Amino acid sequence: MFVNRCIRLAFKRSFSALTVQNPAEVVLSPPRGHNSLLMISTASQLETSIDSLIKLNRSVPSLQLVYFCVDSILNSRNAVSECWFEEDMLIQTCKQFKPSKDKSTPQSGTVELKLNGFDVVLPLAHTMFQNTLPATCFFVDGDNPHNWKSLSLLKVQLPFIKSSHFKYSNCLVELPMEKNPAQEYIITEHEGNMIKTINMLPASQYLIENEHVQKSKNALFFKLYDGAQVPDYMESYHRITVGGLGWGEKQGYLVLDRNVGSLDHKKLKLYQHRPETAVHFDRNKKSVVLECSTEQQSYRPTDSNSPIVSNQIGLGSETGFKLNGVWHTSQGEVVQIVVT
Incomplete structure (x- = not known):
């Protein structure tokens, strides 16, 4: 009833x-x-x-x-x-x-x-x-x-x-890219969904030398944007599937998920998955x-x-x-x- x-x-x-x-x-x-x-x-x-x-x-x-x-x-x-x-x-x-x-x-x-x-x-x-x-x-x-x-x-x-x-929410927390971060980070070389260089430096370097990344095994994501203001539910976050702490490290590559689309000169920020948030x-x-x-x-x-x-x-x-x-x-x- x-x-x-x-x-x-x-x-x-x-x-x-x-x-x-x-x-x-x-x-x-x-x-x-x-x-x-x-x-x-x-x-x-x-x-x-x-x-x-x-x-x-x-x-x-x-x-x-x-x-x-x-x-x-x-x-x-x-x-x-x-x-x-x-x-x-x-x-x-x-x-x-x-x-x-x-x-x-x-x-x-x-x-x-x-x-x-x-x-x-x-x-x-x-x-x-x-x-x-x-x-x-x-x-x-x-x-x-x-x-x-x-x-x-x-x-x-x-x-x-x-x-x-x-109304939008996620479980991602932003991490600094470097100890003394530059104002912006831009993809300067890529092939498909593989990022080769960021600000002309090997992409995986930003993970290998990042103490915040080393403290946790949680999944890492890049927020990709081009400077235009968009609503939070239209922000684009993509998982780093390969590189940095495994295969690709020697070449300096980072590979993102296959839904990433075009990477041409995209700006990016680093995030880590934190379920507790x-x-x-x-x-x-x-x-x-x-x-x-x-x-x-x-x-x-x-x-x-x-x-x-x-x-x-x-x-x-x-x-x-x-x-x-x-x-x-x-x-x-x-x-x-x-x-x-």
Whole structure:
């Protein structure tokens, strides 16, 4: 009764969304006047969610459905989010999953959600252990020939959702580049995502000789910028994947993650990942919460409590997310898009 009352209250508001953590069961009931459902779940709720969608489709066959599975929702590995719309979503692009002949390359999938004022790209969760598929994503839309097909790519335009502001946080702490730092540090030579020199000096030198770096084994990131003022959620941070303290040291190279884009004369600052600095999002705001999920190092038993978060949905991936063209790949990085 309590759960049903919370659901009814959530759907009386303009943003008809709901997230339930650790649900014992998933029961879907469309609010009056709503014609489409976007449903997201973690891998632990995959089978239960699909069963509930099949039942919903049988009872209301005209209802448009979009479903996909992610690594985390609102920092939980056992949760379901649902967002209802009065209008239909627009399926822009889809690509049916086809097994790869290259068994050495792990397959996954990607979903892209386009909303008013923001565009989100998210890698899907690996679901091989749940249903033998590398990722799980599908839709049901009238007589579309791709209904219920397993997809490796889906682009969806969502009905109008107005965003009022973006709240950003990460777990990165700035470190000085040198004992007596220069005013600016500029990439002066590079090849692809490999930085060869910074201010005409070997790039790895700035890590090898940095006492702050030597004190901790935590991941290191460069903030890349060109001097233009941008909102904090559009800042570009990229992990140093190779060099400095390992391979590449002799050559003086540093290699950044593959999402880095062009490095031509970019300015940079050095950051270190510090999980203890995490800032939690506001659970009282109507919002879409994007997160670079913290990697699970060990098994965690499921909590018996089932918290309900009204008017909020979550999208999380261990490999990060792209928002308005900028990748966010440091674990604990969160963008809360507050909507009205």
